[in-house]
Amino acid sequence: MTPQDRRDFLRTMPLAELHRHFDGSIRPATLWELSKKYYSAVPDLDFEAFRHYLEWDDTLDKSLIDYLDKFHVPLQYTQFYDSIMRIAYEIAEDAYADGVRVLELRINPLIHRRAGLTTRQVLHATRKGLVSFTEKHPDFRSGIIVIAMRSHGGNMAKILLREILGEKEEYHSQVGVIGFDIAGPEAPFPPLLFRGAYELAGHMGLNKTVHAGESEGPERIWEALDNLGPARIGHGTSAGQDPELLKRLASEGVVLEVCLSSNLQTGAVADLREHPLPRFLDAGIKVAMCTDNPTVSATSLSREYELAMDLFGFNETDMLALARSSCEGTFLGGGCLCYEDLKTPESGVNR
Numbered sequence: 001m002t003p004q005d006r007r008d009f010l011r012t013m014p015l016a017e018l019h020r021h022f023d024g025s026i027r028p029a030t031l032w033e034l035s036k037k038y039y040s041a042v043p044d045l046d047f048e049a050f051r052h053y054l055e056w057d058d059t060l061d062k063s064l065i066d067y068l069d070k071f072h073v074p075l076q077y078t079q080f081y082d083s084i085m086r087i088a089y090e091i092a093e094d095a096y097a098d099g100v101r102v103l104e105l106r107i108n109p110l111i112h113r114r115a116g117l118t119t120r121q122v123l124h125a126t127r128k129g130l131v132s133f134t135e136k137h138p139d140f141r142s143g144i145i146v147i148a149m150r151s152h153g154g155n156m157a158k159i160l161l162r163e164i165l166g167e168k169e170e171y172h173s174q175v176g177v178i179g180f181d182i183a184g185p186e187a188p189f190p191p192l193l194f195r196g197a198y199e200l201a202g203h204m205g206l207n208k209t210v211h212a213g214e215s216e217g218p219e220r221i222w223e224a225l226d227n228l229g230p231a232r233i234g235h236g237t238s239a240g241q242d243p244e245l246l247k248r249l250a251s252e253g254v255v256l257e258v259c260l261s262s263n264l265q266t267g268a269v270a271d272l273r274e275h276p277l278p279r280f281l282d283a284g285i286k287v288a289m290c291t292d293n294p295t296v297s298a299t300s301l302s303r304e305y306e307l308a309m310d311l312f313g314f315n316e317t318d319m320l321a322l323a324r325s326s327c328e329g330t331f332l333g334g335g336c337l338c339y340e341d342l343k344t345p346e347s348g349v350n351r
């Protein structure tokens with residue numbers, strides 16, 4: 001199969017994106033426009049130099065610090081209702097153009113409140129942007145996952161949850177909050193700190209996912225499973241080191257949200273050929289291919305599928321099985337209907 005054949009094939013599959021961050025998915029052109037209109041966060045640059053502050057560049061960027069640096073400039077422009085609404089719309093538009101028909105967009109509302117917006121206003125603006133796109137494209141569905149920062153601690157996570165009760169999907173006719181997540185530095189903030197918050201999320205009827213095992217070892221994933229009861233794990237990369245954990249993830253049907261490019265850039269894996277994705281599939285774990293941050297990682301969801309084909313020799317049957325597995329893992333109400341018109345591969349993942 002030529003690279004073009006692969007791309008043509010991938011274009012035929014409706015994709016579900018379960019792990020995409022709002023602030024890592026903003027169009028550079030939009031931030032450029034906002035920087036010209038309101039405030040230049042990095043003055044005296046042309047667009048290409050400005051883009052470097054936003055997108056990963058293999059020739060220049062090497063470390064987790066380089067990766068995290070990409071989030072500073074966008075925050076200068078995401079403190080305002082209209083910007084958030086526009087950005088949410090454009091994220092949906094970009095995802096749709098890439099073949100995504102189910103989008104779970106995750107956002108940490110607290111980092112967009114510096115100009116005085118409330119948590120609910122941040123989420124309202126996000127919903128409004130997603131709703132206005134969905135109204136034009138009825139074959140597109142989306143929902144919001146709210147992120148609490150690990151570094152803010154467990155009580156702040158509970159306060160955040162109480163604030164967002166009214167933004168839940170069931171209280172709105174279209175887009176709403178469907179899930180809860182924690183993100184940020186893993187080492188100093190173990191899952192145990194968030195047990196109360198995840199209990200509350202469960203009482204509120206929210207679906208649960210957890211960033212775990214990205215920069216830390218498999219013990220963090222065990223702890224997340226034991227203390228937080230998530231249906232999905234964000235990344236879970238270090239699970240590849242622990243055969244017992246792989247068995248548990250498979251037997252409990254926990255979905256791993258796998259983000260290849262991001263894992264390489266942040267150093268979760270040193271070489272993508274060593275990525276545990278094939279081990280996850282061999283162990284019978286449900287995997288959702290995701291982007292994490294398409295702008296920061298300079299990727300797209302279809303590109304991540306293409307990467308998996310290049311790296312691991314997956315064929316079309318494998319890709320269709322992976323796309324279906326993503327869709328089945330969605331938190332969106334009503335489940336996933338993406339594949340009813342597509343031929344189902346007989347053999348599942350062909351490995």
Ligand SMILES: [Zn+2]
Nearest residue numbers: 021211234292
């Ligand atoms: Zn993430």
